[in-house]
Amino acid sequence: MTRKALYDQILSKKTYLCVGLDTDPTKIPVHLQKHPDGIFEFNKAIIDATLDHCVSYKINTAFYEALGSKGWEIMERTFAHIPATHLKIADAKRGDIGNTSSQYAKAFFETMKADAITVAPYMGEDSIRPFLEYEDKWTIVLGLTSNKGSRDFELQQSGNKMLYEKVIETVSGWGTEENLMFVVGATQAEEFTNIRKISPRHFYLVPGVGAQGGSLKDISEKAMTNDCGILVNASRAIIYASEKEDFAVEAAAIAKQYQYEMAGYL
Amino acid sequence: MTRKALYDQILSKKTYLCVGLDTDPTKIPVHLQKHPDGIFEFNKAIIDATLDHCVSYKINTAFYEALGSKGWEIMERTFAHIPATHLKIADAKRGDIGNTSSQYAKAFFETMKADAITVAPYMGEDSIRPFLEYEDKWTIVLGLTSNKGSRDFELQQSGNKMLYEKVIETVSGWGTEENLMFVVGATQAEEFTNIRKISPRHFYLVPGVGAQGGSLKDISEKAMTNDCGILVNASRAIIYASEKEDFAVEAAAIAKQYQYEMAGYL
Numbered sequence: 001m002t003r004k005a006l007y008d009q010i011l012s013k014k015t016y017l018c019v020g021l022d023t024d025p026t027k028i029p030v031h032l033q034k035h036p037d038g039i040f041e042f043n044k045a046i047i048d049a050t051l052d053h054c055v056s057y058k059i060n061t062a063f064y065e066a067l068g069s070k071g072w073e074i075m076e077r078t079f080a081h082i083p084a085t086h087l088k089i090a091d092a093k094r095g096d097i098g099n100t101s102s103q104y105a106k107a108f109f110e111t112m113k114a115d116a117i118t119v120a121p122y123m124g125e126d127s128i129r130p131f132l133e134y135e136d137k138w139t140i141v142l143g144l145t146s147n148k149g150s151r152d153f154e155l156q157q158s159g160n161k162m163l164y165e166k167v168i169e170t171v172s173g174w175g176t177e178e179n180l181m182f183v184v185g186a187t188q189a190e191e192f193t194n195i196r197k198i199s200p201r202h203f204y205l206v207p208g209v210g211a212q213g214g215s216l217k218d219i220s221e222k223a224m225t226n227d228c229g230i231l232v233n234a235s236r237a238i239i240y241a242s243e244k245e246d247f248a249v250e251a252a253a254i255a256k257q258y259q260y261e262m263a264g265y266l
Numbered sequence: 267m268t269r270k271a272l273y274d275q276i277l278s279k280k281t282y283l284c285v286g287l288d289t290d291p292t293k294i295p296v297h298l299q300k301h302p303d304g305i306f307e308f309n310k311a312i313i314d315a316t317l318d319h320c321v322s323y324k325i326n327t328a329f330y331e332a333l334g335s336k337g338w339e340i341m342e343r344t345f346a347h348i349p350a351t352h353l354k355i356a357d358a359k360r361g362d363i364g365n366t367s368s369q370y371a372k373a374f375f376e377t378m379k380a381d382a383i384t385v386a387p388y389m390g391e392d393s394i395r396p397f398l399e400y401e402d403k404w405t406i407v408l409g410l411t412s413n414k415g416s417r418d419f420e421l422q423q424s425g426n427k428m429l430y431e432k433v434i435e436t437v438s439g440w441g442t443e444e445n446l447m448f449v450v451g452a453t454q455a456e457e458f459t460n461i462r463k464i465s466p467r468h469f470y471l472v473p474g475v476g477a478q479g480g481s482l483k484d485i486s487e488k489a490m491t492n493d494c495g496i497l498v499n500a501s502r503a504i505i506y507a508s509e510k511e512d513f514a515v516e517a518a519a520i521a522k523q524y525q526y527e528m529a530g531y532l
Contacts, residue, residue: 091362097412106332108331111333120388121388122411123386124416124419126414127413149389150390153388153390154389163419163424
């Protein structure tokens with residue numbers, strides 16, 4: 001998906017919401033816990049109910065890998081169920097030496113047919129390049145994450161900058177504003193103005209709104225570009241809005257609330 | 267597997283070799299490329315032939331994920347085929363916020379039944395802790411990797427140290443010498459003496475010997491502890507020793523050469 005196609009979706013739907021499918025078999029409604037294909041049925045119902053309120057879905061690979069090869073197969077079917085209008089993100093945090101990253105790129109861009117993948121920057125350029133070589137695909141590199149552990153290395157000094165600043169600045173030179181995004185956590189609102197100075201035009205994937213406590217208003221005011229420039233993810237707040245059979249209706253209601261608020265900022 | 271059990275294996279076999287199963291379907295012998303279960307058959311033959319010359323197998327998850335859910339299932343069967351005498355490493359380079367890393371730990375330590383997993387440190391403590399909570403399992407954190415990209419961030423200044431030094435020093439405080447190892451690339455031999463000063467006792471998983479050009483002699487002299495303290499991985503040099511039907515025999519011959527050289531350093 002191109003940047004223009006993504007922005008067209010954002011404009012037409014008045015939303016920059018990404019729905020995170022961190023589907024935990026112990027947290028889905030009881031009637032689906034008993035269903036032989038309950039996790040896929042849950043994802044399918046969430047996708048079908050929220051389509052009009054979001055522009056993207058993010059699959060957190062960990063929750064599927066925990067189920068083994070069956071989980072990997074559910075992940076494949078879930079990606080296949082998301083329509084081409086929506087950006088399909090594999091939240092996989094991969095990254096390895098060049099010949100191995102090429103295999104990860106193949107896994108997610110070719111076999112899984114995702115549009116985007118999250119990548120960890122620690123191992124440097126040759127660990128990221130193989131992802132950037134795919135046309136119309138997005139590489140989303142960890143910049144400043146939403147968790148407490150961001151203080152351990154990301155927010156430590158690296159020369160005259162913080163490590164995450166050095167990462168965003170350096171990695172920006174490896175891709176373009178058409179194929180490279182950064183993960184910036186919504187809980188890091190005090191850094192957003194600074195981050196926009198380093199990368200004025202790149203899209204950010206912003207997790208941390210909802211269960212993790214980040215403010216949608218704050219990050220929207222500080223991080224938007226003239227073509228939006230942010231995708232805000234909510235996972236638990238949407239998909240676990242209700243524990244009952246009405247889970248998809250309730251998920252749609254929460255997604256619609258986000259959309260309503262987002263329309264005001266666009 | 268405990269540290270003592272690992273060292274007992276090293277002593278009794280006179281080897282600290284780890285065989286890396288980076289199995290690429292386009293590189294296995296032609297007769298197995300045509301076999302319906304060729305990748306598993308290849309892995310099985312390599313394992314059976316090299317058992318006596320190594321103490322560990324490392325499965326590079328990327329090569330299996332590139333094949334989709336079928337690849338994940340081959341990975342499961344391959345792990346199951348490795349006997350309990352050998353340390354089973356999932357070379358997965360995972361790491362995410364706490365609740366997600368818990369799912370990765372479950373995926374590899376419970377579902378996949380690996381003994382160890384490689385983890386990326388960028389996201390800090392809560393991304394690594396969930397792995398360390400498992401008894402008799404090993405968390406192998408990226409320290410200084412073998413690739414050229416290590417210069418981009420790992421070898422950059424972070425305060426009065428280099429980033430990789432800060433990572434090894436900080437992460438050492440989160441685990442023990444019984445459940446935490448570091449990845450240190452064999453191509454970084456000039457740093458080994460320094461690294462041993464920062465973490466005098468931790469085991470290192472050392473890739474980069476063989477196809478990547480690192481020297482076994484050099485790293486063995488600089489990095490060994492009184493209970494060995496290093497696992498040296500070779501992947502392509504062993505598993506692709508021959509392109510023909512004799513591939514397992516040739517793989518064993520190369521593994522035996524490593525073992526012979528290692529016995530001299532022990």
